[in-house]
Amino acid sequence: MTPAGRPPRGRLPRPSADQAAPAPSPGDAASSRLAERIRAEISSAPDRRITFARFMERALYEPELGYYRRAPDRPTDAGDFLTAPETHPIFGWTIARRIEELWGELGRPRRFALVEYGAGSGTLALSVLDGMRRHGATDLLETIRYEPIESNPHRRDDLRRRFVAGGFAGLLGGSEPNDGAGPAASDASVPVSGVLLANEFLDALPVHRVVVRGGKLLELFVTWRDAFVEAVAEPSTPALAERFALDGIDVAGLAEGQVAEICLGLEPWLDDAAGRLARGFAIAIDYGFDATELYGGRRLAGTLLGYRDHRVVENALEQPGGTDLTAHVDFTAVHRLAERRGFRTVSSTTQSEFLVGAGLESELQALQASPELTIADYTRARSGILRMLDPRHMGKFRVLTLSRG
């Protein structure tokens, strides 16, 4: 647990048996409807099974019923998990500093876009823009255009409302519906100069699950036997073994029974990112590792997690649509696939190194110097910072900065 007393998003111990089970959520009826639809798809499939990626796609993105299509806002205290920008705006203020530098490195272009994947209700963007206002970056604020990419129509509405309330409505570019399931829609408009930002977005892209049996790579599918359960069979696509080969992962070196996740949504996402960005930078922040660590001996059960009500659930196949599903990001693959699309790696650090390097301390000092600061404000900022830097949780997230053009 963090100083604030709530678990951050990330790998957590399973809840102990003596914890009371959470009360059934109002989403349960919707989960039952979605489960019914997924069962129907399974029973009409030739082998009575679907890939886990397909299950995850429907569980997260099914219109109206999927986890990322429902009305309640999740990365909040009342929701299922908290992300760094939700803990305190100092996260966004610090990222604003980095974006101001990158804008300078690009020669202060007069048209500059901030494109955010998985924008949610705009918390990160609003704190970034607020940070620019606090830093007196008026030239940049006159230039910047913010383009959110968000799959949830409720969050897009919230974001629009919050931009109006925050006095930033004029900076809001065409909010993209991205109603397609899985990776962000690849309907990139005119490529821009700017920065692409993705905080805790890549971990939501659907993953295939594989398992090593008899030294061979097999796939874990989802089938129905009174409940959703796993079924092992030959891989649905050679792309899974190819990803391992390109990552330098030798199946013979994996443990018998080892489970792993492979995200084939990275390619379409990077195609989309490359199509949007003519010249500039992309910053991806997420929990994940290089392939050797991600697929090494410390994660023999893989990294798939389901979250509900700030808890890790026992069974990620239960309550589809009512459960957040995530898997750690393979940053070796992101890096390699990005380079193939004309990106270059600028840096790859932990979140704590990134925030400290970008000037988190100066932000805290500026906050301390503010005459309106109350003790409660200061305490909130301190505890937010501790969470963002905590080396056991958010502090060890990876921050990959890429450049292009």
Ligand SMILES: C[S@@+](CC[C@H](N)C(=O)[O-])C[C@H]1O[C@@H](n2cnc3c(N)ncnc32)[C@H](O)[C@@H]1O
């Ligand atoms: C974990 S939340 C993170 C929100 C925000 N970036 C933050 O850090 O607080 C993931 C967000 O990405 C959105 N999302 C997930 N998959 C998406 C996709 N394929 N395309 C666009 N948005 C997506 C979700 O609706 C949700 O708002």
